[in-house]
Every structure is written in C-alpha cells, then in structure tokens.
Amino acid sequence: MTDDTLRRAFAQDVLTLRAAGVRPVVVHGGGPQIAAHLDRLGLRSDFLGGLRVTTPETMEVVRMVLSGKVQKDLVGLLNEHGPYAVGLSGEDGHTLTAVKRYAEVAGERVDIGLVGDVARVDTGVVRLLLEGGHIPVVSSVGRGEDGQVYNVNADTAAGALAAALGTRVLAVLTDVPGLYADWPTSERVVDRIGAAELERLLPGLGGGMGPKMEACLRAVRGGVGVARVLDGRAPHALLDALAGAAGTGTTVVPDATASASPGSSASPESAAYLVSSEASVTSAPPLPSTVPVA
Numbered sequence: 001m002t003d004d005t006l007r008r009a010f011a012q013d014v015l016t017l018r019a020a021g022v023r024p025v026v027v028h029g030g031g032p033q034i035a036a037h038l039d040r041l042g043l044r045s046d047f048l049g050g051l052r053v054t055t056p057e058t059m060e061v062v063r064m065v066l067s068g069k070v071q072k073d074l075v076g077l078l079n080e081h082g083p084y085a086v087g088l089s090g091e092d093g094h095t096l097t098a099v100k101r102y103a104e105v106a107g108e109r110v111d112i113g114l115v116g117d118v119a120r121v122d123t124g125v126v127r128l129l130l131e132g133g134h135i136p137v138v139s140s141v142g143r144g145e146d147g148q149v150y151n152v153n154a155d156t157a158a159g160a161l162a163a164a165l166g167t168r169v170l171a172v173l174t175d176v177p178g179l180y181a182d183w184p185t186s187e188r189v190v191d192r193i194g195a196a197e198l199e200r201l202l203p204g205l206g207g208g209m210g211p212k213m214e215a216c217l218r219a220v221r222g223g224v225g226v227a228r229v230l231d232g233r234a235p236h237a238l239l240d241a242l243a244g245a246a247g248t249g250t251t252v253v254p255d256a257t258a259s260a261s262p263g264s265s266a267s268p269e270s271a272a273y274l275v276s277s278e279a280s281v282t283s284a285p286p287l288p289s290t291v292p293v294a
C-alpha cells in the first residue's frame with residue numbers, strides 16, 4: 001500500500017473480482033504511513049509483540065492517517081471508474097467494538113496503551129453496502145463500549161470481520177512470500193497449514209507474523225473457509241492466488257480440511273474468487289445507480 005503501482009494493481013484486482021460476481025470487503029492498515037507521520041511530528045514508533053505502543057497522541061495520528069488518508073487514497077483508486085467503494089472506520093455503525101489488548105512478551109502481559117482487540121462485530125453497515133453493490137473499505141480503528149477509540153491491528157480487524165460475515169476466503173497481503181517455517185534461520189515458506197498445527201506454532205512467531213497468523217487462525221476457527229497469506233509485493237498477487245496460481249503464499253485451513261489435498265473438491269480454496277486484502281468476500285450485486293445532477 002506504499003507503492004503506487006502495487007496499490008493500483010490491488011485496486012484492479014478488487015474491481016475484477018467484483019465484476020466476476022464476488023463481493024469483496026477490504027480491510028486496510030497503514031503501519032508505514034503512520035510511522036512516517038509520527039516521525040514528522042517527532043513522535044516515537046515502538047512495537048511490542050508486533051503491536052504499536054499507542055499513547056493518546058499516537059492514537060490521534062493513527063486515526064487520522066488510517067481513516068483520513070490511507071482509506072481515502074484507496075477509495076479514490078477504486079472509484080476511478082465508478083462509484084464502487086465506500087470507506088468506513090471500524091468505529092462507524094459499531095462495526096468493530098474493541099477492548100483493551102495487552103502485549104505478551106516472554107510470558108508477561110505488558111500494557112501497550114490504547115491498543116484494541118475486537119470484542120464484537122456489527123456487520124450491519126458492511127452488509128448494507130454490499131447489498132447496494134458497493135465495496136466496503138474498512139479502517140482498523142475500533143470503538144470501546146466506553147466510547148474510547150482503540151488502535152486495532154489490521155490483520156486482527158480483517159480476521160474478525162471475515163468471521164462475522166462468514167466469508168469464504170480471508171486473504172492477507174504482506175511483505176514476505178508467506179509464513180516462514182523456521183524464520184529467521186531459513187526462509188522456507190509453509191504452503192499449507194491446519195488450524196491445530198498453527199495454534200502450536202503461534203507462541204513462537206515473532207514480529208508482525210504473530211498477530212497476522214493469529215488473525216488467520218481466529219478466522220478459520222470462526223467459520224471462514226480458508227485464510228491465505230500472500231506476498232503483496234507481487235503485482236496482482238490477490239487475483240493470481242484466487243485464480244488458483246500454484247505456489248502462492250501460505251494457506252491456513254480449518255482442522256477438518258487440513259488433511260484434504262489442495263484443490264480437491266473438499267478444499268475450500270478451490271471455490272476460488274472469494275477475497276480480502278486485508279480483505280474478505282461474500283456474490284454478485286447490481287451496479288449502484290448514479291443519478292446525473294442537472
């Protein structure tokens with residue numbers, strides 16, 4: 001999302017999927033853009049357990065950059081050829097209700113400020129948009145029961161929304177080819193992993209891979225057919241993976257399908273097309289009508 005060519009290719013993929021009858025929902029982050037803005041303001045960027053330590057000042061920047069900048073740029077790209085995308089924050093319509101989240105560092109629970117986990121999802125607004133033929137573009141900011149605004153990791157937000165919507169596929173774009181089996185010793189990518197095995201690996205995963213794989217696990221345990229971790233540095237990674245290109249990223253499958261061979265009829269990834277970016281999908285809506293203004 002920081003490279004214009006890749007961002008455009010991603011937007012084309014989402015529009016192609018929509019034209020093919022898929023109903024994509026895009027959930028975005030913007031860690032690098034937040035870091036750049038914090039830097040400009042002379043504020044620190046610190047991470048613990050893959051999560052940004054979020055002071056009230058940091059939260060203001062996170063909210064502004066995600067909901068005001070990254071989201072609007074993405075919505076603008078998706079809308080170059082029609083009124084397809086509508087942006088909303090997780091705060092809007094109680095889409096993401098958050099609770100304070102702590103980091104786990106060496107078995108210790110550490111307070112990292114206004115970081116949220118998703119406690120509840122209200123899919124009402126997202127479904128309304130899908131029914132109207134739109135592409136919802138959701139920023140990963142949540143609202144607590146008390147009205148407090150929380151910084152939610154984008155993968156966590158995407159996984160929770162995908163599970164609540166009952167999407168067929170959760171696709172997560174990142175800056176590596178997939179989950180490395182023995183990182184940092186080796187860069188061998190895990191092609192396919194079942195939920196139970198992933199659960200065993202999770203405590204040993206470092207950096208941003210922890211929250212990312214946890215989100216995939218929660219999604220497939222929450223009823224999502226399959227979660228795919230894809231290399232977002234490759235143009236059209238999303239469309240390629242969903243069109244069945246071999247050897248793309250890491251596929252997380254529910255326990256019941258872990259032993260099925262990839263591509264078999266029992267395997268949910270053969271259902272193709274159903275997506276997310278950090279995005280998720282659900283079938284073909286009508287084009288939104290446009291009323292010309294005289």
Ligand SMILES: Nc1ncnc2c1ncn2[C@@H]1O[C@H](COP(=O)(O)OP(=O)(O)O)[C@@H](O)[C@H]1O
Binds near residue numbers: 029176178183206209
């Ligand atoms: N086992 C692993 N496999 C792959 N990447 C890993 C692993 N453990 C840690 N990482 C790190 O996690 C990073 C991806 O997480 P993050 O930077 O949060 O991505 P994103 O911005 O896409 O959410 C990779 O660039 C890599 O440095």
Ligand SMILES: CC(=O)N[C@@H](CCC(=O)OP(=O)(O)O)C(=O)O
Binds near residue numbers: 031034051052115208
């Ligand atoms: C709690 C937490 O870490 N929130 C993230 C939210 C954005 C995000 O997840 O962006 P990426 O997908 O680009 O990493 C952050 O502040 O960076």
